Each structure stands twice: as structure tokens, then as C-alpha cells.
Amino acid sequence: MEQQFDTSKIGMWLFLATEVLLFGGLFVGFGLMQARYPQEFIEAHEHLQRPLGALNTVVLLISSFTMVMGVLSAQRGDKKKVVMFLVLTILCACIFLGVKYFEYSHKFEEGLLPPRWYHAQSTDTVRDAAGNVSHGYGTFFAFYFMMTGLHGIHILVGIFLLSWIAVRAHRGEFSKAYYTPVDLVGLYWHLVDLIWIYLFPLFYLIK
Amino acid sequence: MENAIKSQTRIADRPRPKINYLNATHGIWSWMSTVDHKRIGVMYLVGVLGAFFVGGMFALLVRLTLLTHDHMLFGRLLLTADAYNRVFTLHGVIMVFLFIIPSVPAALGNFVLPLMLGAKDVAFPRLNLASFYLWCTGAILAVVGMIFGAIDTGWTFYTPYSTTTNGTVTLMTMAVFILGFSSIFTGINFVATVHKLRAPGMGWFDMPLFVWGIYSTAIIQVLATPVLGITVVLLMLERVFSIGIFDPKLGGDPVLFQHFFWFYSHPAVYIMILPGMAIISELIPTFSRKTMFGYRAVAYSSVSLALLSFIVWGHHMFVAGQSQLATVIFSALTFLVAIPSGVKMFNWLGTMYKGNISLETPMLYAISFLLLFAIGGLTGIFLGTLSVDVHLTDTYFVVAHFHYVMMGGTVIAFIGGIHYWWPKMTGRMYSEKWGRIACTLIFIGFNMTFLTQFILGSRGMPRRYYNYLEQYQPLHAFSTVGSWVIGLGMFMTAAYLLASLRKPMDAPDNPWGGTTLEWTTSSPPIEHNFEEQPVLTKAPYDYRPETVAH
Numbered sequence: 148m149e150q151q152f153d154t155s156k157i158g159m160w161l162f163l164a165t166e167v168l169l170f171g172g173l174f175v176g177f178g179l180m181q182a183r184y185p186q187e188f189i190e191a192h193e194h195l196q197r198p199l200g201a202l203n204t205v206v207l208l209i210s211s212f213t214m215v216m217g218v219l220s221a222q223r224g225d226k227k228k229v230v231m232f233l234v235l236t237i238l239c240a241c242i243f244l245g246v247k248y249f250e251y252s253h254k255f256e257e258g259l260l261p262p263r264w265y266h267a268q269s270t271d272t273v274r275d276a277a278g279n280v281s282h283g284y285g286t287f288f289a290f291y292f293m294m295t296g297l298h299g300i301h302i303l304v305g306i307f308l309l310s311w312i313a314v315r316a317h318r319g320e321f322s323k324a325y326y327t328p329v330d331l332v333g334l335y336w337h338l339v340d341l342i343w344i345y346l347f348p349l350f351y352l353i354k
Numbered sequence: 355m356e357n358a359i360k361s362q363t364r365i366a367d368r369p370r371p372k373i374n375y376l377n378a379t380h381g382i383w384s385w386m387s388t389v390d391h392k393r394i395g396v397m398y399l400v401g402v403l404g405a406f407f408v409g410g411m412f413a414l415l416v417r418l419t420l421l422t423h424d425h426m427l428f429g430r431l432l433l434t435a436d437a438y439n440r441v442f443t444l445h446g447v448i449m450v451f452l453f454i455i456p457s458v459p460a461a462l463g464n465f466v467l468p469l470m471l472g473a474k475d476v477a478f479p480r481l482n483l484a485s486f487y488l489w490c491t492g493a494i495l496a497v498v499g500m501i502f503g504a505i506d507t508g509w510t511f512y513t514p515y516s517t518t519t520n521g522t523v524t525l526m527t528m529a530v531f532i533l534g535f536s537s538i539f540t541g542i543n544f545v546a547t548v549h550k551l552r553a554p555g556m557g558w559f560d561m562p563l564f565v566w567g568i569y570s571t572a573i574i575q576v577l578a579t580p581v582l583g584i585t586v587v588l589l590m591l592e593r594v595f596s597i598g599i600f601d602p603k604l605g606g607d608p609v610l611f612q613h614f615f616w617f618y619s620h621p622a623v624y625i626m627i628l629p630g631m632a633i634i635s636e637l638i639p640t641f642s643r644k645t646m647f648g649y650r651a652v653a654y655s656s657v658s659l660a661l662l663s664f665i666v667w668g669h670h671m672f673v674a675g676q677s678q679l680a681t682v683i684f685s686a687l688t689f690l691v692a693i694p695s696g697v698k699m700f701n702w703l704g705t706m707y708k709g710n711i712s713l714e715t716p717m718l719y720a721i722s723f724l725l726l727f728a729i730g731g732l733t734g735i736f737l738g739t740l741s742v743d744v745h746l747t748d749t750y751f752v753v754a755h756f757h758y759v760m761m762g763g764t765v766i767a768f769i770g771g772i773h774y775w776w777p778k779m780t781g782r783m784y785s786e787k788w789g790r791i792a793c794t795l796i797f798i799g800f801n802m803t804f805l806t807q808f809i810l811g812s813r814g815m816p817r818r819y820y821n822y823l824e825q826y827q828p829l830h831a832f833s834t835v836g837s838w839v840i841g842l843g844m845f846m847t848a849a850y851l852l853a854s855l856r857k858p859m860d861a862p863d864n865p866w867g868g869t870t871l872e873w874t875t876s877s878p879p880i881e882h883n884f885e886e887q888p889v890l891t892k893a894p895y896d897y898r899p900e901t902v903a904h
Contacts, residue, residue: 150550153550154477154478154546154549154550154551155478157477157545157546157549157550158477158478158481158542158543158546161541161542161545161546161576162538162542164576164577165538165542165576165577165579165580166580168577168578168580168581169580169581169583169584170584171580171581172580172581172584172585172588172614172617173584176588176599176610176614179607179610180599180605183607184605261595261596261597261598261604262598262604262605262606263595263596263597263598263604281605282598282604282605282606283605285598285604285605286598286599286604286605286606289597289598289599290599293588293591293597297587
């Protein structure tokens with residue numbers, strides 16, 4: 148049984164490695180574009196709502212804590228607590244997505260969008276000879292939507308996974324001897340949190 | 355005579371078990387819902403060989419179109435230029451993503467790896483089945499894409515053409531995305547299996563070299579494929595939402611696509627060749643009846659190829675406009691990455707030297723591999739040399755190079771492996787006579803087709819071109835005739851292999867005198883592979899008389 152548990156963990160860690168590389172490509176792309184449009188990226192990021200981003204960060208950190216507590220409860224075979232902590236984690240995830248919805252709406256209203264649709268207000272300083280705003284601003288938001296969007300999809304998938312194991316826990320499928328799925332989903336959830344920990348400073352904080 | 359595998363008291367002539375993995379359960383659903391790695395391997399084999407057939411038909415069509423300068427055959431135009439672009443693109447996409455990348459790992463690796471490790475199955479049998487169904491989904495999407503207009507971008511999907519052309523780019527790239535996950539899951543499965551499911555007594559350096567090769571491949575599959583995933587996602591976003599990352603009019607950079615694409619696709623070619631090399635590392639010791647020369651060197655070279663493969667992608671972009679410094683560095687690294695391949699070549703030769711060589715069909719394929727991969731690998735070095743590449747890039751020289759390594763290398767090794775493990779998988783022996791004839795035809799046909807293309811390329815014939823200068827026509831015609839010889843050899847191979855299935859199941863457990871664990875169980879194996887858990891007590895490829903059973 149222990150060999151199976153260890154093997155499953157190896158499998159999940161390998162999958163997490165693939166996720167890192169998936170997002171890694173986007174991080175590299177962001178870095179390249181930031182080098183290309185340094186001034187635009189600095190000005191563009193001022194439009195992000197830092198308090199909301201910070202709130203989301205705190206929410207995800209709490210969700211990781213509740214997840215850890217869920218795994219601990221599973222290790223102890225405490226069915227009720229497992230379900231409770233999983234539900235709390237799901238709640239945090241839903242709050243995260245809710246905040247994201249407000250942030251996205253704000254961007255759409257303000258016209259802070261990828262280059263093809265960018266029509267934000269005239270505080271942008273980098274322009275060409277004809278007075279057109281540089282594409283760097285739109286590029287910043289292209290990456291903003293792609294990266295937070297991909298992350299959001301992973302949060303959504305996480306909500307499904309958490310719900311599924313919450314149901315299984317409620318049915319009594321886990322015990323001290325077997326709680327592998329809880330552990331593995333926990334690993335996945337921590338990665339999703341970790342990716343946000345990188346995204347938040349990259350977009351909201353770096354000058 | 356003692357067999358050095360403990361807990362096995364019978365040898366090759368023990369009674370054949372009545373129930374094996376093929377007849378243990380019946381009916382389509384028992385196959386479609388199987389989690390038996392052997393059945394999954396067989397289903398994959400059928401699938402990838404089907405893809406090989408379709409991709410091969412497209413290849414024959416490409417060559418037929420180039421047979422004559424005016425593309426006419428029997429008074430009719432074979433393909434328009436637009437159709438031609440679609441046909442060579444589909445040839446590439448099918449061969450790369452549906453055939454060669456899954457081929458050895460998913461078809462042979464799935465079957466053989468657990469047996470070689472003395473295990474009952476892979477680490478995650480249901481994930482294995484999921485991998486197969488993902489492959490099927492990718493295949494179906496690709497077929498749908500072909501029906502609804504196909505694509506003409508080349509298998510490399512370069513922007514800006516791929517973001518602006520008509521055709522089913524989004525659908526095909528979605529197929530590629532799904533096939534990527536099939537590959538990733540296989541990679542995860544194999545890495546976990548090798549780490550955790552080895553038989554007692556089997557340390558890392560007791561494993562067969564086939565396992566080292568598949569393991570190294572699996573590492574690349576896990577680390578590189580996600581980058582392809584994000585690349586095609588970006589391409590789809592660009593096409594559907596004009597996100598702007600590759601479009602200069604929107605502040606993007608088309609060359610960025612090439613960097614992203616080749617960051618996966620260069621390691622991908624090592625996903626293609628490492629398993630082929632892994633097979634050769636089994637065939638040569640067995641058919642030389644001699645221990646592998648430099649086992650550790652070959653093992654380490656597999657892993658180092660996997661790692662080094664990640665840092666040479668820029669050699670596909672020497673003329674794409676990257677900086678001179680980057681170009682020089684990539685060229686130097688490309689020379690470096692050739693070294694582990696060279697190490698293997700010399701070790702294989704060293705194994706054969708003073709060995710007791712027998713020339714059964716698998717060995718003929720192994721020797722063909724040595725000759726053809728040598729040419730393919732060497733011409734890769736020519737292309738990695740900057741001053742030469744500026745002339746040869748995007749010519750038929752490149753086409754010849756990669757066909758020598760992919761087809762002359764991997765496909766030849768794959769076919770050799772199919773023959774080697776055929777008795778184990780099916781319980782039957784194929785016809786040696788026809789095997790040797792077909793191998794000879796394929797070898798001759800292959801060189802006719804592709805050696806010619808080195809000449810075409812060095813004389814200036816560009817790749818992917820529909821129209822060509824009159825002066826190239828004789829060489830094109832010769833190459834096309836060569837493709838017919840290959841086709842004949844391939845059809846012949848399919849015919850005698852399928853014919854062997856009508857014979858009774860009478861193959862011995864160990865027809866070739868192999869020393870790895872799969873030869874200690876019956877041909878075909880029982881459902882759970884071994885009657886009792888094998889315990890390994892001898893070194894790999896130990897052909898000393900006192901250790902060998904016969």
C-alpha cells in the first residue's frame with residue numbers, strides 16, 4: 148500500500164512539473180514582452196486593482212491552509228473534518244473567482260484589453276508619431292488575461308476535483324489507511340496557489 | 355542447466371499456458387475497457403501503424419506529384435499547388451504527432467517495459483488507458499480536420515501564415531494539444547513505473563538499456579510537451595481572438611512562435627530517436643550473444659541526450675533573425691549534443707566486435723539502423739555548422755537529414771523491435787525468409803529515396819516546393835521510384851506479419867536467447883505477466899556460458 152501511495156505521489160509531482168512548464172512558457176513570454184515594452188508595462192500595471200489582487204492572495208493562502216488541514220484530518224481518519232475543510236477550501240476558491248469576475252469586468256469597462264481592442268484613456272505616454280498608443284499597453288493586458296485566465300481555469304478544475312473528493316469523503320471512502328486522493332488533490336491545490344503567488348507580484352507589484 | 359532467474363524452475367520448453375493475455379477475456383468491450391498494459395500496447399500498435407499507413411500514402415502522393423516536372427500523370431494533373439501544400443503538411447502532422455512520437459513508447463514500450471522490470475503492469479494502468487483514448491481523440495480530430503479543408507502551413511505551423519490562412523488550423527492544433535496530453539500521461543506513467551515497480555534485485559544499473567532509453571524519453575515527454583501545449587494554445591488564441599502575441603501589427607513577434615515551437619519540437623525529436631536507440635541496445639547484444647560494451651556509458655548517454663536536447667532549439671532558426679551570438683552558441687551546443695549519440699554508436703559496434711553474430715531479421719534492421727543513423731546524425735552536424743547551414747537550410751538536404759534519422763533511425767528500429775518482440779506479443783514466429791527480403795527492399799528503397807535528396811538539396815532544390823527547375827527532374831524521379839520500393843517492402847512486411855497470425859501459437863518463450871526478463875515468461879505472456887514475482891540475480895546482458903540457459 149505504501150508503495151502504491153509513494154508511486155501515486157511521484158505521478159502527481161510529475162504532473163505538477165508539467166503544469167510549471169505550461170505556465171513557464173507564458174512567464175517567459177511575459178518577460179520578453181516586458182523587456183520590449185518596459186515603460187508601457189509599468190504604466191499599464193497601475194490600472195490593476197491592487198487591493199483586490201491582495202485580497203485574492205490572502206484568500207488563496209487561507210485555502211491552502213484549509214487544504215492542509217483537510218489532508219491532516221484525512222491522515223487522522225476524521226471524516227467530518229475532512230469534508231468540512233474541503234468545503235472551506237472550495238468556498239475560498241469561489242470567493243477567488245468572484246473577485247476575479249469583478250476585476251475582469253472593470254478591465255472590460257475601462258477598455259484595458261489586448262491590443263486589438265485596447266481603448267483605455269489617454270494617460271498612456273508611449274505613442275508613435277501619429278499619436279497612436281503603443282501596442283505595449285494592450286500586450287500587457289493580453290498577458291494579464293491569458294495568464295490569470297489559464298490560472299482561473301485551473302482554479303475551476305480544482306473546484307471540481309475538491310468537490311469530487313469531498314463527496315467521496317462524505318461517503319466514507321477514505322480512512323487512515325487510504326487517503327491518497329485527498330493528498331494528491333492537495334498537492335494540485337498547493338501548486339495552483341503557488342502559481343498565483345508568482346502571478347500576483349509579477350502583474351500587480353513589480354515596478 | 356541453471357537458469358539464473360530465481361523462482362523459475364522451467365525453461366524454454368515448459369508447457370504453454372492455455373490462458374494468456376490475448377484469450378483471457380473476450381469481446382470488444384474487454385479490450386476497450388482493459389487496463390492490461392499488453393492489450394493497450396497492442397491497441398496502440400494497431401493505431402500507430404494505421405497512422406503510419408495514412409502518412410505513408412500521403413508521402414507516396416507527394417513523391418508521385420514530383421515525379422514529373424508538370425505534375426501530370428497519365429495526362430491528368432495529380433495535385434494543384436494548394437492541394438500539394440496540404441498533402442505534405444498532413445504527411446508531416448500525421449507522421450510526427452500520430453505516428454512517430456507515440457510509436458515506440460506507447461506500442462512497444464507499454465508492452466515490454468513492465469515485463470522487463472519484472473512487474474505486473476505499469477504504475478497507473480487506468481491512466482494508461484486514458485492515454486490511449488486521448489490518442490484516439492486526437493486521431494479523430496485530425497481526420498475531421500482533414501475532411502473539412504485540412505491545413506497547408508507545414509507541420510511547423512509558423513506564424514504569421516498559420517494565424518491568417520484559411521483551413522482547419524484551430525482544429526488540427528487542438529488535435530495536437532490532446533495528443534500532447536496522451537504523450538505526457540505516458541511519460542508520467544513510465545517514470546513512476548521505473549522508479550517504483552522494479553523487481554527485487556534490480557537496481558538502476560541492472561535494468562535493460564531499453565528501459566533506460568524509454569525512461570529518458572519519458573522525462574522529455576513530461577518536461578517538453580507542456581511547452582508545445584501552451585504554444586498551440588497561444589496559436590489558437592491568436593487565430594480566434596487576435597490576442598496579438600505573434601502579430602507585429604499588434605505589437606507581437608512572429609519569431610516568438612518559432613522559439614516556443616522549437617523549444618518543444620527539438621526535444622521532441624529526441625522523444626523520437628531515444629526509444630529507437632533503446633531498441634537497438636536490446637537487439638545488438640542479443641544477436642551478438644555478447645554483453646553490452648559500456649553499459650553505463652550507454653545508460654548515461656540516454657539521460658544526457660534527454661537533458662542536452664533542451665538547449666539546442668535555436669539550430670532550427672539560424673536564418674530566422676536571431677542574434678549572431680545566439681546562433682553561435684546554439685551551433686556549439688548542437689555539436690555537443692551529438693556526442694552522446696556517438697558514444698552509443700561506438701558502444702554498439704564494440705558490442706558486435708568479436709561477438710557471435712546471427713543475422714535474423716531484427717539484427718538486419720539493427721545493422722541498417724547503424725548505417726542509416728550514422729548518415730543521418732552526421733548530416734545533422736553538417737547542418738549545425740553555420741557556414742554550411744546558410745546554404746542548406748530549407749533545402750532538400752534538411753529533408754534528407756531528418757528522414758535519415760527519423761525513418762532510417764527510429765522507424766527501422768521500430769520495425770526491428772516489432773519483429774524481435776513479435777513472438778512474445780503474438781506467440782507466433784514470422785517468416786524469416788520474407789523478413790530478410792522485405793528488410794533488404796526497405797533498406798535499398800530508403801537510400802534510393804533519400805540519398806538522392808541530399809544531392810537535390812546541395813544543388814539548391816528548396817523543400818516544400820511544388821514547382822521546381824527542370825534540371826532537378828531526373829533526381830526527383832529517381833527518389834520517387836525509391837519511394838515505391840519502400841512501399842513494396844512495407845506492404846510485404848505487413849503481409850507476412852499478418853500471415854503469421856494464422857499459424858498456430860507455437861513460438862518458444864525465448865526464441866532469440868535474450869537475457870532480459872520478458873523472455874523468461876511465456877509467449878504470449880499470461881495476464882499478470884509472471885507466474886511468480888521474478889527476483890533478479892544476474893547482471894544485464896550476461897552471456898557468459900555458465901549463466902546462459904542454452
